Amino acid sequence: MTADAPFAFDGLDRVIHEKARLSILTSLISHADGLSFNELKSLCALTDGNLSRHVAVLQEAGLVAVTKGFEGNRPHTTCALTPAGRQKFMDYLNELERVLKNAAGAPSASPSTVPGSLKPA
Amino acid sequence: MTADAPFAFDGLDRVIHEKARLSILTSLISHADGLSFNELKSLCALTDGNLSRHVAVLQEAGLVAVTKGFEGNRPHTTCALTPAGRQKFMDYLNELERVLKNAAGAPSASPSTVPGSLKPA
DNA sequence: CAAATAACTTTACAATGTAAAGTATATATA
DNA sequence: TATATATACTTTACATTGTAAAGTTATTTG
Secondary structure, eight states: OOTTOTTOOTTOOHHHHSHHHHHHHHHHHTOTTOEEHHHHHHHHTOOHHHHHHHHHHHHHTTSEEEEEEEETTEEEEEEEEOHHHHHHHHHHHHHHHHHHHHHHTSTTSOGGGSTTOSSOO | OBTTBTTOOTTOOHHHHSHHHHHHHHHHHTOTTOEEHHHHHHHHTOOHHHHHHHHHHHHHTTSEEEEEEEETTEEEEEEEEOHHHHHHHHHHHHHHHHHHHHHHTSTTSOGGGSTTOSSOO
């Protein structure tokens, strides 16, 4: 955490933080052997164009490995997390957890409004 | 959660999800009686221009109440969460928690990489 | 063989985050 | 008491980027 800016959340990498890409990465970490273009499309509820561009961004950032091949006669793209991608995503998740702890743990955040919060029963 | 798109994370309201505004809201929920422009500026490590614009966005969305007055002879702006803002932020936090649970709870996310994860010791 | 479908990619646009410049007032300084 | 500097913001202009519509290539289907 930045010395004087406890709420700056520097670790929230923009490449990961974007909603659509957060969906993609979460999908991928739940499927270690990768997911096809169409599986991602429906899991994340993204249009073809969006998914294509977001996957490209993730690939350029080295977070996702994209494999283009053929399934029968049709092109078939598979995406999977790279080791670096997995690590960076984990780092991001740790920062997310800090956000949650800071916010949900605040005095003015009444527990009843955050039912299943971090604190175990 | 959307029926067929478990990883779409529809509840991640863009107005809140943006990094700088997430900082501002987290600061504000930790300070129920509000924060001044300058306090926010240093807590969130934002420039004057950024803070001004982001606060305006939050105000227009009805999440934050902005009070402009004078402290001695100098202008003094105070920001505080509105009740609606608090509720929406809580909703957002619940969705964030879903992200964390989906991701950190995934089989391929080894526990050691997420040290202080959701699961209690 | 024409039309439609599949699996993407490219492009163009609109939204938006950011920082530099601007404004207005107050205080310090020479 | 001018002049300069500081305070507390706001406005503007730019550059990035998320999004959807249109385009591409190949393959089925009627």
